[in-house]
Amino acid sequence: MSLLRLKNKVIVISGGTKGVGRAFAEVAGREGAKIVIGGRDEKSGKEALRNIRIFGSEGIFVHCDLLKVEDCRNLFESAYEKYGKIDGFFNYAGVTPVSPLDTCDEETFEWVMDVNFKAAFFCCQEAIKYMRKNGNGSIVLTGSAHAWGGQKNRAAYACSKGVLLTLMEHIAHNYANEQIRCNYLTLGxxxxxxxxxxxxxxxxxxxxxxxxxxxxxxxxxxCEPGDYTEALIYLMSDDSKMMTGGNFRMTAGEYI
Incomplete structure (x- = not known):
């Protein structure tokens, strides 16, 4: 039987219609959280919400194009208007195209950095703004083993995940005194x-x-999407309230 470890928490998930984002959305709903799914695939988002409601919780889908800063802001504004607070933010949205340093074109580079870093930066800005209102919050940024150099054909992606690691450490260092935490979940x-x-x-x-x-x-x-859900529940729950600035590795032993 579930212990409802996320009972009454409001958690925003960017990219919550696919992969690990959707898997966590459904499990977090099962653990009592109210889920705000941000993404472009409305059909998948609403399917996830139906599964969440089966277990007695609730949520909303907010259509957003994370290439647009105004959509990032609307995601959090919609969450706050609906539920009156924001307790957690899981930044899952990202792209991983082939992008070797010696052949990556400007368009691919900008796309990767805009989705993987710029959107995360402005989503974190919004998350912090609303978390301040209730005096605490947990942010989890989706990391990758590529952040430590990366494979040759993922140069732009590796750089985007490396700068997210810096963003995590920046938030953890500078917002701990406001009880706003940030950790980096390194996916395999x-x-x-x-x-x-x-x-x-x-x-x-x-x-x-x-x-x-x-x-x-x-x-x-x-690693399967479901392999990460327990780690995410922990990072979003009060059990990890003294954990910030951490790199939580789940990579099946992979270290690039």
């Missing part, structure tokens, strides 16, 4: 919709991807 190699789509565009099937990854990763398999 995960067969999300985006990862599978990218690999298929390069001629690799999902099964081949999984088989190849199983031989590379020390723990013998890829």
């Amino acid at each position: 190699w995960t067969p999300t919709e985006g990862e599978i789509s990218l690999r298929e565009s390069l001629g690799e099937t999902e099964q081949h991807l999984r088989n190849r990854a199983a031989h590379i990763l020390p723990m013998g398999r890829m």
